[in-house]
Amino acid sequence: MSGIEAPPFAFVAGSTCLDFANTATRDEEAIVGESLARFEDLISWGVSAHILTPVDAERTRAAARERSQDACAALARAVALREEVFRTFAALAERRPVAPQGVAALDRAQRDAFAHRALVADGHCFRWEWDGGGTAFDGVLWRVAESAAELLAGGRLERVRRCAGEECTRLFLDTSRGGGRRWCEMRHCGNVAKVRRFRTRHGDR
Numbered sequence: 001m002s003g004i005e006a007p008p009f010a011f012v013a014g015s016t017c018l019d020f021a022n023t024a025t026r027d028e029e030a031i032v033g034e035s036l037a038r039f040e041d042l043i044s045w046g047v048s049a050h051i052l053t054p055v056d057a058e059r060t061r062a063a064a065r066e067r068s069q070d071a072c073a074a075l076a077r078a079v080a081l082r083e084e085v086f087r088t089f090a091a092l093a094e095r096r097p098v099a100p101q102g103v104a105a106l107d108r109a110q111r112d113a114f115a116h117r118a119l120v121a122d123g124h125c126f127r128w129e130w131d132g133g134g135t136a137f138d139g140v141l142w143r144v145a146e147s148a149a150e151l152l153a154g155g156r157l158e159r160v161r162r163c164a165g166e167e168c169t170r171l172f173l174d175t176s177r178g179g180g181r182r183w184c185e186m187r188h189c190g191n192v193a194k195v196r197r198f199r200t201r202h203g204d205r
């Protein structure tokens with residue numbers, strides 16, 4: 001991935017799996033910006049997404065230095081899942097048919113994630129706990145897989161959108177009251193479109 005620019009992490013999608021899908025920028029099918037070039041980036045994303053605590057992240061980074069091949073393999077699995085998430089939800093956003101093998105891959109990922117989740121009693125409360133206690137190399141992947149499955153089966157698919165920005169490929173979940181959100185970020189893509197409309201109206205180039 002050397003030579004490909006790393007865009008900063010953005011959390012604008014309103015959904016963990018879509019924010020994860022947005023960690024690459026694309027030109028049509030080709031990836032032209034990669035935020036997850038190293039396993040370390042995946043862990044940093046997990047902290048920014050509030051999936052990992054900073055303490056877990058530090059422990060995971062230390063373990064990854066000892067087991068760099070395993071860490072590389074975990075990064076490859078996470079990026080492969082990201083591409084399935086992107087393809088599936090981009091198709092849904094554009095009302096195109098969804099590839100059955102993509103759905104099968106997401107299903108395999110959520111089954112695998114579920115197999116690593118335990119229900120833990122804590123006094124009168126209960127919570128989910130993940131294998132490895134936050135330091136598993138696949139921890140971020142499991143949470144993304146869970147998020148994708150919940151979004152697919154959650155009955156809000158008609159609100160999955162692709163940013164209307166001309167050069168933007170970000171996906172998001174439109175949670176606005178009227179369902180009329182068009183941009184990933186108003187201050188970015190929304191403003192670019194506004195300026196373009198202004199210039200067109202005023203005969204500027």
Ligand SMILES: [Zn+2]
Pocket residue numbers: 163164165168169170183184185189
């Ligand atoms: Zn955008």
